[in-house]
Amino acid sequence: MLDEATILERLSRAVMDGDEDAATQAANDAVGAGMDPQRAIMEGLAAGMAEMGRLYEEGECYVPELMVSSEALYAGLAILRPLVVQSASGAIDRGVAVIGAVQGDIHDIGKNLVKMMLEVSGLAVHDLGRDVEMDAFIDECMKVKADLLCLSALMTTTIIAIKDYLPVFKAKLPGTKIMIGGAPLNQRLADEWGADGYGENAMEAARVAIRLLEG
């Protein structure tokens, strides 16, 4: 029987290597060994992705490597996630999030990384894609009873959309926390415009999301 430390190590290694098959196998081994699936996700898969995120920030790895890592991560998640709901820790269901890149913006690489980190953190994420109009966000948030709305914008032309949307969302979606992000944004603008949270990168986005939902 494999010990848990070895399985966790294999899960995170599989993610770091971008090896889908290895991730699937390690996830199956985690199930076979009777591990807490939430722990396998957080300390195995997510830990590997967090390490990749750190390497990216330091210029030691690049987006194509992040892409294959995220594929491996999703392969592992596909096995472990369905088991979490039934597990003792009951840690899943941190909440429901809606995410999208705002109208006029088709940059979605960063947004997709944020989505992934929210998913591994236990949120159910509804992704509206890119170039999303204001009403589409509102409709989706109402439909899925979103706890969190995540807006991404990468350009000076489109951060203006976030600024315009925020008061409307505040009025129409009183139960939904709003988190914003994207390279031209910062905490100061987020505060000024009345967003509930801001995240500089995907890792931080997950931390802020959890804080917002628990707070």
Added chain:
Amino acid sequence: MLCDQLSSRERWDALIRGDSLDRVPCLQFMLGHTAVVNGKPIAKAYDDAATSLSCQRNAMELYGHDGLVMHGWANSGGAEFGGEIEFPYRKYTGAPMMKRNPVQSEADAWALKVPEDFLSVGTIPVALEFSRLQNELGMPVTIQVGSPLTWAGSVCGEERLMLWIMKKPELVHHVLGIITDFILKKAEYWVKTFGAERLMAFDLCIETNKLYSPKQFETFAFPYLREIHDQLTAAGVAIFLTHICGEQNKNLPFWSQLSYGKRGMISVGKEVALSAASAAFPDCVIMGNVDPVIVQEGSPEDVLALCKASIEEGKVHPGGYALMTGCEVPPQAPPVNVGQMVPACREFGRY
């Protein structure tokens, strides 16, 4: 008020010949913004050759810029291979965007071909009309020739492309080969129609180290750029204008190996120091690198201060220097901010 000794036309010619100048020239890459200051929809800068040209010329005169007038954008290539493109008519849109990439699967990628009727696909008819008008007016005739890797993102979708770079490199090389053939075929037509000596070939290249490693750049961007630059230089194309977008410090050793015809003009973003560009391209004109975000969001004083810093760093470059923003002027930038640049050249850029 400080007076200029040269007209814009004379200053441009002197910059290209490498002659002495009265002051630092100001060149700008701006499309959407020229439509805005002309009271036209931004999309007209892209989908209507005559309007685009007249908006650009009017704005150039309004601001006193010494260039650039051109038609193109970073996210191009996809429409030419059958993808669906949307021009920026809707609110918040500032540049053309791909609505559907033509390549959705590996099978699509393997089946990719240079279109037979290449003059009628995508936005080529508008680009050709734009070049015809430039030619009639005796201006440099521009043609977008790259970069193939940037185009491949538009053809395949950037995320799919990046996954294939890791998992199916041979497929990516196949796509890049076809795109390069297409660009060369288009360029051959431009050379035949307008004459190589009239052409200014330009690249808009987003392969930054925020996305790709220098090794990936070397493998997937560099060989195709080299093929295009070599062939066009051999055909007699005189001027190359290459916009190296964003953080590309680790790619500079590759960029500096390309041939740039008689006169290379290299534009860099705020992430690349002008001194670093100067060291990498001693014989080329370098242009940059005022932060476009500040040009939109900052005060006129902020913009002036950035211009001063760029001018002081760039002016000493032996190959020639022109003040420019680090990427396209944001369409909604306040005209008063954009209007700081030429006065900055007059005040801080005298030779």
